[in-house]
Amino acid sequence: MPAPKANPMQRLLDPAVLSSLSNLELVARTVVDGVMVGLHRSPRFGFSQEFAEYKPYTEGDDPRYIDWNVYARSERTYIKRFRGETNSPLMILLDSSASMGYQSEQSTVSKMQYANYLAASLAYMASKQNDAVGLMVFDEQVRDYRPPSSRSGQLQVILHCLDKVVAERGTVFEEPATQIGALGIKKGMVAVISDFYCDYESLLQSVRPLAFQGQDIMMFQIMDPAEIKPEIKQPGPLKDAETGQVVEVSREYMQKQYPIKMQQHIASLENAAAAVRADHVLMQTTEPLNQGLNGYLRFRTRRS
Amino acid sequence: MGLLAPLFALGAVLAALPYFLHRLSTVTPDQQEFASAMLLSPTQKREHVRKQLRYLILMILRILLLLAIVFAFARPFMDQDSISVYSQGAVNHLLVIDVSASMSGADKLDNVKQAAKDFVRSMKRGDQAQLFLADNQLRSIAGPSLEPNTLIAAIDDIEVSRFKLDYGVMMSGLSSRFPDDWFDHKIHLFSDLQQSGMPRQFAKLIPELPANANVELAFYPERSENSANWLIEFIDTDGDQVRVGIKGYQSDQQSRAITLVVNDEEIVEQSIDVLPSGRAIVIFDGIQFKPEINRVRASLLQPDTLEVDNHFNYAVDRSPPEPVPLITVNPYSRSVTYMSTALRTVGAPGNSQTAANWTVEPVMVDNFDPRTLERYNWVLIDDIGLIPQALEEELVRFLQAGGAVFAAAGERTLGLTQVPLSGHSVPDDADTSLAIAQQNFLGVSRVESSHPILDGLKGWVDISISQSLSIEANESDRVLAWLSNGEPLLFEQRVGRGRLVVLTTSLDNEWNNIPVKPLFVGLIGQAANYLSQREAVTIQKLAGEYLYDDELSGVGIQQGEQSTAGQIINPFGETLVELGSTSNLSQRQLIHTGFYELHNASGQSLVGVNIAPAESDTSSLSEEYLEQWVAAVSGQAETIENVKFKESESGLKNDSKPVIELWRILVMLALFLLLTESLLSTFYLRRAQLLESQGTNT
Incomplete structure (x- = not known):
């Protein structure tokens, strides 16, 4: 089976291209448009304000949606149909710990930049769907918080916040999870963007209450290719970006044992996500962003 | 050739080159930033540490290689003597050489110097030695040293002194010369072992020893076969x-010829028989002295064991009499007669060489011109009550300027309410103003015999006083003699820089019998010397003694001149102390025999310096005494025979020790280092290449 022909617009989803765009809104728009071009309209109709078509009334249809103006002109009963719409607020939890600042030679953007692009794109897309969107930036503490809103200026607010994010300090998931629970945010989607260098148990304990609240959780794991398959030319000590711990690792370990450990780590994370019915998306900083947006759309579709 | 050569010093600096090259080339493995160390596990092999170690080993090998080459070119060698600085059984030797005046005779010093040098050459490897000179003090001149040549050079420079030997001073001086880090010490005394050098107490012959020290004493006696010696003992x-x-000492009966030189002119020569170890006096008559201080030098013409004591230097003061005014109301009174006679007697030649002649000039108080006070050092007043107020003021100025007044009480004093000059109050009542003995005469209860005026005077019990001025001494007065009723008889008062001495009774024999007693002459004479400050100059001294400030300041003192500025010229005409710099005079030692001239602005004096008579005594310490001394110091007897045996045993052992050439060892070391460095660097290089290829393949 021949490979599907790539949409020319999707070329723009490459992070290397996006990194040349300085305006985050422009990045987001480029990404979203590139994704949307390749999608078909949803065959399902809903109750949004966007008019779809008229349909002759048949038995079983809700008589409240009969367009009486058309009936007055043509004495035929038509039902007015709109494009499907769900009121799903999106809360983006963005990890801004020091490990997110990592960038290898293989990648053109750091994990933090990539995460920013993803967050901006998600926010843009949600905003375009008239969904309320919010942002919480955290490391060891919550550094910035914008509650979900569907107001027209909300996207600019979020993009402005993302512009200021700096990768530093460590990662603690309990803080943002606890705060979201405490704030009583309306049921919706929660997108967690992080590299997830943490203990699975503590991650589960942090995320599980959100799942119990009815939140749909998306875990976007951002990784640099060098983290998954490291290439060390010269053996030497490696310094943990968050803790400053220096570990001298042999070349053999990095080439053989570390990739296995990393796969195990990812698998464990997927299991942890499955345990709370969350969706886990692994994204490498060299890959296009559409994978992340597709995940968002999939969730949104699931909720509608 | 040694390492002190600049070229090799530069070569040694080059050894730092590998260090800098390694510093430049060594790439410290950079710490690579990694997102998280959560999935990392440290390797067992600390590869970069090993790499650093390899670099370090190579660097050290290269530095050592360069150093070995540089040192090898310097051709170092090692004397076997210096291998062990302090070995077990090493001894700290204290070599004491007697350089007192007695060592100047009959090659004594040359012999002890040779013995000392022989000993130094025979010292065992690891022994050290200190060199001291002993006479009336102990002086260190060399060491501690392990090097015989240093000590021998110091021994060669030793010269004899003119001082007296004192074994007590010598041994106490050694007390602080035992190093604490040495266990065995040995004192070697190279001396003629004169008996006269012994201290009065035997205990002074034992030095203070450090704890747990083993100290021995050995003698190297230098005795001449002919020890007969004659000396000139005195001149009068x-x-x-x-x-x-x-x-004579240790001498037979012999005739000795003597020559007398006065003021550098040989006057006469005489011979006299001297009994065995006996004394003789030669009398020279008709010697004409100049009216000044004369140099008299007597010499024995025949040589003997000790030449330095064959001469005697003597200064005779025949300066013209010094005038002293006697202020009186009656120049023909008995007090004037007594005083004039006493002062003429005091100054008589042959009686005391330290005193001057005095000529009393009686003058009526009304005729006395105060302006003439400038001519005198001191003034006599036979009745202090006769001083009118105007003259009193002049006399006070005279005293404050440094002059002196000797005054007695008399009839004129009784009518006054206050004693002139001294300021003591006199009771108005004539009955109470005089202390009059009713039944018995008053006596002298106490005298301060340490005062120069009363020093050595005897016969106070014969003094009877019928009347005296009844006054009370002030706190500032120094009472020199007390009457039996507790009142002062003689007191001294300081007025400015001057001295006032007051006798509370008269100078005639109406109130007392002092003028007719023998002590009167001594009293007046010593008062004259004290008040004129002529007593300070001692014109005979022994070699090794010192000239003090007061002795120089006493030379020709005049009114108002208390300065010690002066000049000392030694017997060789060399100026020791310049004018105005005599603040350093306090300890000026007389190191030569002969005449020292003392000059200051107001006059000059002469000091004859001779060696101590004890140095002429050639008798030696007995063997028993030496054994006791050795036993007391070391706790074990050591006889002179043993010493002699050791001397012969030591001998001259000038072994030529082999010298170890180190450059061959260094060349071998350099080759070894070069080989090791080559092998290691090749091995490391291959290993690095292997690792690099492995990394590329993966």
Whole structure:
């Protein structure tokens, strides 16, 4: 089976291209448009304000949606149909710990930049769907918080916040999870963007209450290719970006044992996500962003 | 050739080159930033540490290689003697060489120097030695040293002194010369072992020893076969007569010829028989002295064991009499007669060489011109009550300027309410103003015999006083003699820089019998010397003694001049102390025999310096005494025979020790280092290449 022909617009989803765009809104728009071009309209109709078509009334249809103006002109009963719409607020939890600042030679953007692009794109897309969107930036503490809103200026607010994010300090998931629970945010989607260098148990304990609240959780794991398959030319000590711990690792370990450990780590994370019915998306900083947006759309579709 | 050569010093600096090259080339493995160390596990092999170690080993090898080459070119060698600085059984030797005046005779010093050098050459490897000179003090001149040549050079420079030997001073001086880090010490005394050098107490012959020290004492006696010695013991003068005393030690009866030189002119020569170890006096008559301080030098013409004591230097003061005014109301009174006679007697030649002649000039108080006070050092007043107020003021100025007044009480004092000059109050009542003995005469209860005026005077019990001025001494007065009723008889008062001495009774024999007693002459004479400050100059001294400030300041003192500025010229005409710099005079030692001239602005004096008579005594310490000394110091007897045996045993052992050439060892070391460095660097290089290829393949 021949490979599907790539949409020319999707070329723009490459992070290397996006990194040349300085305006985050422009990045987001480029990404979203590139994704949307390749999608078909949803065959399902809903109750949004966007008019779809008229349909002759048949038995079983809700008589409240009969367009009486058309009936007055043509004495035929038509039902007015709109494009499907769900009121799903999106809360983006963005990890801004020091490990997110990592960038290898293989990648053109750091994990933090990539995460920013993803967050901006998600926010843009949600905003375009008239969904309320919010942002919480955290490391060891919550550094910035914008509650979900569907107001027209909300996207600019979020993009402005993302512009200021700096990768530093460590990662603690309990803080943002606890705060979201405490704030009583309306049921919706929660997108967690992080590299997830943490203990699975503590991650589960942090995320599980959100799942119990009815939140749909998306875990976007951002990784640099060098983290998954490291290439060390010269053996030497490696310094943990968050803790400053220096570990001298042999070349053999990095080439053989570390990739296995990393796969195990990812698998464990997927299991942890499955345990709370969350969706886990692994994204490498060299890959296009559409994978992340597709995940968002999939969730949104699931909720509608 | 040694490492001190600049070229090799530069070569040694080059050894730092590998260090800098390694510093430049060594790439410290950079710490690579990694997102998280959560999935990392440290390797067992600390590869970069190993790499650093390899670099370090190579660097050290290269530095050592360069150093070995540089040192090898310097051709170092090692003397076997210096291998062990302090070995077990090493001894700290204290070599004491007697350089007292007695060592100047009959090659004694040359012999002990040779013995000392022989000993130094025979010292065992690891022994150290200190070199001291002993006479009336102990002086360190060399060491501690392990090097015999240093000590021998110091021994060669030793010269004999003119001082007296004192074994007590020598041994106490050694007390602080035992190093604490040495266990075995040995004192070697190279001396003629004169008996006269012994201290009065045997205990002074034992030095203070450090704890747990083992100290021995050994003697190297230097005795001449012919120890007969004669010396000129003294010179005395009486008018135009000079008497010279001769004494013999260890001598037979012999005739000795003596020559007398006065003021550098040989006057006469005489011979006299001297009994075995006896004394003789040669009298020279008709010697004409100049009216000044004369140099008299007597010499024995025949040589003997000790030449330095064959001469005697003697200064005779025949300066013209010094005038002293006697202020009186009656120049023909008995007090004037007594005083004039006493002062003429005091100044008589042959009686005391330290005193001057005095000529009393009686002058009526009304005729006395105060302006003449400038001519006098001191003034006599036979009745202090006769001083009118105007003259009193002048006398006070005279005293404050440094002059002196000797005054007695008299009839004129009784009518006054206050004693002139001294300021003491006199009771108005004539009955109470005089202390009058009713039944018995007053006596002298106490005298301060340490005062120069009363020093050595005897016969106070014969003094009877019928009347005296009844006054109370002030706190500032120094009472020199007390009456039996507790009142002062003689007191001294300081007025400014001057001295006032007051006798509370009269100078005639109406109130007392002092003028007719023998002590009167001594009293007046010593008062004259004290008040004129002529007593300070001692014109005979022994070699090794010192000239003090007061002795120089006493030279020709005049009114108002208390300065010690002056000049000392030694017997060789060399100026020791310049004018105005005599603040350093306090300890000026007389190191030569002969005449020292003392000059200051107001006059000059002469000091005859001779060696101590004890140095002429050639008798030696007995063997028993030496054994006791050795036993006391070390706790074990050591006889002179043993010492002699050791001397012969030591001998001259000038072994030529082999020298170890180190450059061959260094060349071998350099080759070894070069080989090791090559092998290691090749091995490391291959390993690095292997690792690099492995990394590329993966």
